[in-house]
Amino acid sequence: MSIIQTAMYISLPIIILSVFIALIRLIKGPSIEDRIVSLDALTSMSIGFIACYAVLTNSTMVLDVGLILALLSFLATVSFAYYIERRHFQ
Amino acid sequence: MSLIFETICSILILVGTAFIFLSAVGLVKMPDLYMRTSVTTKSSTLGLGLVLLGTAMFFAEVSVIARAVLIILFVFMTAPVASHMIGRASFLDGVPLWSGTKINHLEGKYCLKEHYLKSPDEVDCNE
Numbered sequence: 001m002s003i004i005q006t007a008m009y010i011s012l013p014i015i016i017l018s019v020f021i022a023l024i025r026l027i028k029g030p031s032i033e034d035r036i037v038s039l040d041a042l043t044s045m046s047i048g049f050i051a052c053y054a055v056l057t058n059s060t061m062v063l064d065v066g067l068i069l070a071l072l073s074f075l076a077t078v079s080f081a082y083y084i085e086r087r088h089f090q
Numbered sequence: 091m092s093l094i095f096e097t098i099c100s101i102l103i104l105v106g107t108a109f110i111f112l113s114a115v116g117l118v119k120m121p122d123l124y125m126r127t128s129v130t131t132k133s134s135t136l137g138l139g140l141v142l143l144g145t146a147m148f149f150a151e152v153s154v155i156a157r158a159v160l161i162i163l164f165v166f167m168t169a170p171v172a173s174h175m176i177g178r179a180s181f182l183d184g185v186p187l188w189s190g191t192k193i194n195h196l197e198g199k200y201c202l203k204e205h206y207l208k209s210p211d212e213v214d215c216n217e
Contacts, residue, residue, distance in 0.1 A: 003093070004148060007100035011107035011141075018114030025117050025126070033180040037127050040172060041117055044134040047161065048110050051145040052103065060149060063157045070161050074168040081175035085182055085205065 008056040015049045036080045043073035095147070102144030109137030122188035123180055131173040138165055 001009075019042060026038040050066040116129035139162050146158035182205055187194060201208040 003096050003100050007104055011103055014107050014111050018111045021114040022117050031123065031180070031183075031185050033123055033176060033183065033185055034126065036176055037123070037130055038117060040176075041113060041130045041134055044138050044165070044169075045110055045114070047165075048106065048138050048141045051141050051158075052107075055099075055103070055145055055148050060151070060154050060157075063145070063154065063161070067157060067161050067164075070164050070168070074164075074172055077172040078175055081172070081179040085179040087183070 004055060008052055012049065012052050012056070015045055015052065019045050019049075032080075032084060036077060036084075040073060040077050043069055099144045099148040102147065103141050106137040106140030106142075106144065109133050109140065113137065122191075123185050124177060124187065127173050127177055131169050135165055135169045138162075 022038050022041050022045065026035055026042070029035045029038060047066040047069055050062050050069070054060060054062045110133070113130050113133035116133060117126055120126045120129055142158040142162050146155045149155070181196060182200065182202065199207055201212075
């Protein structure tokens with residue numbers, strides 16, 4: 001096993017663990033905004049996971065998924081923020 | 091690929107992973123939504139940038155480097171904007187600050203009816 005493979009086998013479980021830690025905040029967050037912040041963090045973590053997976057399996061195709069995920073995350077966060085701000089607007 | 095180059099890529103990706111893990115811990119441990127937003131945005135942006143930099147260095151092809159740089163640039167441009175919009179929306183929505191907060195610079199300065207920062211001599215906005 002090469003060095004980079006060992007590093008991936010260390011970093012992939014850490015990213016999965018941080019996804020589960022962020023899921024705690026997604027489930028119990030007291031307000032909607034907490035849940036949106038947690039979703040944003042989950043998307044960044046999945047982009048990191050995809051990059052590590054691309055290095056581990058030596059396939060460059062999955063990086064496109066990360067690009068689309070970054071685009072969609074920004075769109076989702078901005079639209080959620082817009083909706084929440086206008087909720088009590090007359 | 092030489093051994094030193096592979097080691098540098100491994101170190102970059104591991105440091106980025108550590109930052110991502112710290113952002114997850116901060117997301118749970120911080121007492122306040124605004125602190126959580128700050129911690130998550132900064133730390134996970136830095137971690138993601140380091141992981142993608144390590145990936146781009148590992149493959150060392152033009153197509154992969156272009157994609158990784160594109161993702162890094164996009165995340166670095168959009169994460170502060172998204173974080174600011176969430177913070178503004180939650181302040182206007184009335185999410186409480188931490189009980190140990192000393193100064194709230196924005197208290198009473200927003201026109202909560204029309205959602206803009208009012209000028210100091212404007213008094214009849216919130217009526």
